[in-house]
Amino acid sequence: MPVKRIPKTTSGKIQRHLSRRATRTGVRRGLKELAALRVAQRGPESGTRTAIEQKLKTICDAALAGKRVDIHDNLFEIGASSLKLIEIHEQIDREYPGQVDLTELFDFPTIAELAQHLQGKLAQA
Numbered sequence: 001m002p003v004k005r006i007p008k009t010t011s012g013k014i015q016r017h018l019s020r021r022a023t024r025t026g027v028r029r030g031l032k033e034l035a036a037l038r039v040a041q042r043g044p045e046s047g048t049r050t051a052i053e054q055k056l057k058t059i060c061d062a063a064l065a066g067k068r069v070d071i072h073d074n075l076f077e078i079g080a081s082s083l084k085l086i087e088i089h090e091q092i093d094r095e096y097p098g099q100v101d102l103t104e105l106f107d108f109p110t111i112a113e114l115a116q117h118l119q120g121k122l123a124q125a
Helices: 016-042 051-063 082-095 111-124
Strands: none
Touching: 051 082, 051 111
16 A cells, blocks of 8 residues: 655654554555445445345355355456356256356356346346
């Protein structure tokens, strides 16, 4: 995390304790700003809006236990392994038989995108 200035003594030595404090403060401030940007990018509501999104979120939450999964999170970026993707696909196939190919998880990597795609497929059928 970059700092605005490096605190030094009158003899030019780095004041390490002040540098650590400034870095910790900067990291905390940076994390808060990042969280605010994420909320602003998504909009105020990031909860599920449709029944399909809710089912897909339940499937992903079960497969990725211990990870916080939002409907706008890219499954690959939050650490879903290939085995977990297969597990997710199998559960989706049980709920919606033959509607989603495994490769479509790569094309629609978020729950929201996949739900929208699946809703379009169900409407056509």
